[in-house]
Amino acid sequence: MLLAAGVGITPVLGLARALRTRGSDYRVLYTGRTREHMAFTRELEAAHPDRVTVVESARGARIRPAEVVTTVPRDGVLYVCGPMGLLKDVRQAWQQDGRSPTNLRFETFGTSGSLPAQPYRVEVPRHGVTVEVPVGTSMLDALQASGVDLMYDCLRGECGLCRVRVLEADGTIDHRDVFLSSRQRDEGRQMCGCVSRVAGAKVTIDC
Numbered sequence: 497m498l499l500a501a502g503v504g505i506t507p508v509l510g511l512a513r514a515l516r517t518r519g520s521d522y523r524v525l526y527t528g529r530t531r532e533h534m535a536f537t538r539e540l541e542a543a544h545p546d547r548v549t550v551v552e553s554a555r556g557a558r559i560r561p562a563e564v565v566t567t568v569p570r571d572g573v574l575y576v577c578g579p580m581g582l583l584k585d586v587r588q589a590w591q592q593d594g595r596s597p598t599n600l601r602f603e604t605f606g607t608s609g610s611l612p613a614q615p616y617r618v619e620v621p622r623h624g625v626t627v628e629v630p631v632g633t634s635m636l637d638a639l640q641a642s643g644v645d646l647m648y649d650c651l652r653g654e655c656g657l658c659r660v661r662v663l664e665a666d667g668t669i670d671h672r673d674v675f676l677s678s679r680q681r682d683e684g685r686q687m688c689g690c691v692s693r694v695a696g697a698k699v700t701i702d703c
């Protein structure tokens with residue numbers, strides 16, 4: 497199952513083409529406001545007859561992640577590309593249905609988070625460092641610039657390598673990654689410094 501929302505259709509086009517070439521069994525679920533606002537709809541439907549479902553939100557149709565998951569065979573793979581909110585909901589539904597994490601693939605593109613970005617301070621007692629994290633700069637970058645070395649890889653909130661331990665947060669952690677589970681987010685004891693921010697004055701971390 498290929499699930500795309502908005503510009504998330506871009507990688508899905510190539511995936512669908514590859515699956516067709518291989519003769520695989522696949523379906524494409526594509527959501528956006530209306531057909532008129534959605535790119536490649538006609539091309540997609542023409543290239544993959546009977547395999548594409550278009551869901552127009554402005555006409556009252558909705559993607560329901562739990563229902564989408566149940567349409568995927570137990571050994572099937574779900575590939576998602578879309579906004580972070582959809583991705584989180586799908587991920588949760590996938591976990592709740594007891595599916596294998598390796599059978600859920602996703603692609604992320606820059607997230608604006610759920611709270612507006614604002615400057616905040618990050619304090620690292622272990623290194624005796626306090627740095628400002630301005631809007632437009634990640635915590636990871638701010639720490640690196642002040643000499644605190646952190647591991648990282650994807651820089652997109654996917655791998656979790658840049659995770660830091662949160663000792664105290666004076667504000668709300670705006671988790672913008674797709675690595676931490678819902679439980680880990682709720683606990684608020686860690687955050688991914690490459691994308692996540694704090695909506696507040698300060699966060700104290702260990703790394």
Ligand code: FES
Pocket residue numbers: 647648649650651652653654655656657658659673675688689690691
């Ligand atoms: S570097 Fe991969 S989640 Fe931050």
